[in-house]
Amino acid sequence: MLRQQVSLDGEDVPYLYGVDVTEDLVAAMADLAVTADLVLVVRDRQVTEHAAAVLHGVSETVRVATMTVDAGEQRKTLSLVEDIVEFAIRQGASRSTVVVAMGGGMVGNVAGLAAALLFRGIRLVHLPTTPIAAFDSVLSVKQAVNLRGGKNLCGTYHAPSLIACDLRWLTTVPHDQILTGLAEMVKNVLAVVPERRLDLERALGGLGDAPATALLDLLDIGCTAKAPYLRTDPRERHEALVFEYGHTMGHALEFVSEGRIGHGEAIGWGMLVAAEISHSLGHLDRDGLALHHRLVGRLHLSPASTGPGALDPGRIRTVLARDNKRGYLSCAPDEVPMVLLKAPGHVVTGERGRPLVPVPMDLAMSALETVVGTAPVPSGTLPRLERLGTS
Numbered sequence: 001m002l003r004q005q006v007s008l009d010g011e012d013v014p015y016l017y018g019v020d021v022t023e024d025l026v027a028a029m030a031d032l033a034v035t036a037d038l039v040l041v042v043r044d045r046q047v048t049e050h051a052a053a054v055l056h057g058v059s060e061t062v063r064v065a066t067m068t069v070d071a072g073e074q075r076k077t078l079s080l081v082e083d084i085v086e087f088a089i090r091q092g093a094s095r096s097t098v099v100v101a102m103g104g105g106m107v108g109n110v111a112g113l114a115a116a117l118l119f120r121g122i123r124l125v126h127l128p129t130t131p132i133a134a135f136d137s138v139l140s141v142k143q144a145v146n147l148r149g150g151k152n153l154c155g156t157y158h159a160p161s162l163i164a165c166d167l168r169w170l171t172t173v174p175h176d177q178i179l180t181g182l183a184e185m186v187k188n189v190l191a192v193v194p195e196r197r198l199d200l201e202r203a204l205g206g207l208g209d210a211p212a213t214a215l216l217d218l219l220d221i222g223c224t225a226k227a228p229y230l231r232t233d234p235r236e237r238h239e240a241l242v243f244e245y246g247h248t249m250g251h252a253l254e255f256v257s258e259g260r261i262g263h264g265e266a267i268g269w270g271m272l273v274a275a276e277i278s279h280s281l282g283h284l285d286r287d288g289l290a291l292h293h294r295l296v297g298r299l300h301l302s303p304a305s306t307g308p309g310a311l312d313p314g315r316i317r318t319v320l321a322r323d324n325k326r327g328y329l330s331c332a333p334d335e336v337p338m339v340l341l342k343a344p345g346h347v348v349t350g351e352r353g354r355p356l357v358p359v360p361m362d363l364a365m366s367a368l369e370t371v372v373g374t375a376p377v378p379s380g381t382l383p384r385l386e387r388l389g390t391s
């Protein structure tokens with residue numbers, strides 16, 4: 001089992017991971033749970049089988065109550081958070097209860113918010129089961145849910161006490177979601193650690209033949225990119241806003257498509273739009289733009305015609321106008337806050353040194369049109385994570 005120490009909101013949080021390490025992870029959870037009266041496991045229905053070994057192991061140490069949830073952006077709501085906290089109270093939860101979130105980023109966020117609200121904050125353990133969750137969303141203290149008006153509009157900050165992942169869990173993630181789920185890693189490389197781009201390309205290429213090594217490398221890239229920012233800006237309000245790269249347009253596409261365009265895929269499109277805007281403003285050169293298309297091309301996005309090209313531009317504008325980064329900078333009603341790169345690894349800085357600048361709405365929409373018309377050609381082959389462990 002491998003271990004990284006991640007600084008989250010001032011706390012040093014262990015991230016334990018490896019392939020086929022569930023027993024070790026359960027032992028680490030038992031150490032934590034020994035001071036708990038109850039472990040409340042909120043698990044994604046799709047990971048019921050993976051959860052069985054965890055539940056069995058932890059229940060030898062402490063009482064366990066399990067709540068199963070169906071993932072999906074439509075259900076990432078305050079009402080689901082309310083169901084979780086009401087369930088917790090019915091089960092006799094107290095300040096010493098530990099909430100365990102086992103699933104993708106959606107379960108991590110709803111259970112994370114529930115843990116933050118119960119008794120004004122109880123312990124949280126993340127057991128991520130998707131690439132986005134394992135490589136990205138658990139490396140954050142942001143816990144939010146969607147409102148009718150937009151994504152992640154309501155939430156707070158809450159750090160986990162432990163993060164633990166058996167990469168074997170990722171092998172059952174639906175095939176077509178694997179590479180798009182890696183979009184956040186492409187983002188980290190483009191925006192923060194461009195020196196790791198060859199490692200990223202090697203890992204993306206290796207997912208088919210040597211998936212265990214590739215997944216371990218991807219997790220390492222995620223931690224390397226995020227760790228310094230989590231130390232200096234744990235609440236992601238200043239320099240760590242760089243991790244919002246591709247997210248302004250990405251969130252709008254994900255929201256307007258009602259989740260049909262998944263988060264990672266939406267971020268892939270969002271990064272291409274941001275690169276197009278930056279190029280048209282004279283910041284990003286042709287090589288930078290080409291690197292975006294090369295790396296995003298590895299993600300196998302769905303065709304533009306059935307993805308962003310099929311969405312109502314009017315609705316995209318409406319959602320962009322409510323982007324949750326508004327307020328970090330002065331932005332006119334016809335402008336949207338965006339992270340732009342002047343070169344890979346170098347942001348365009350705006351007010352108070354933040355990596356956020358106002359972009360005219362019309363420019364954002366015309367860049368989207370250009371990107372839809374010049375969609376990247378997928379390269380490489382889709383990986384088969386089922387072969388994990390054969391390397």
Ligand SMILES: NC(=O)c1ccc[n+]([C@@H]2O[C@H](COP(=O)([O-])OP(=O)(O)OC[C@H]3O[C@@H](n4cnc5c(N)ncnc54)[C@H](O)[C@@H]3O)[C@@H](O)[C@H]2O)c1
Pocket residue numbers: 044045046047070071072073076103104105106107109129130131132133136137138140141142143144152169170171172173174181262263264
């Ligand atoms: N807090 C943050 O900083 C942060 C960062 C990135 C993303 N997010 C959030 O994470 C969410 C996206 O994450 P996601 O893609 O993991 O979404 P998700 O949790 O909705 O999972 C995607 C799909 O995979 C299924 N699934 C999960 N694990 C599985 C497994 N091991 N085998 C088979 N199926 C499995 C789920 O049931 C769901 O259908 C979004 O809501 C996004 O806003 C949060």
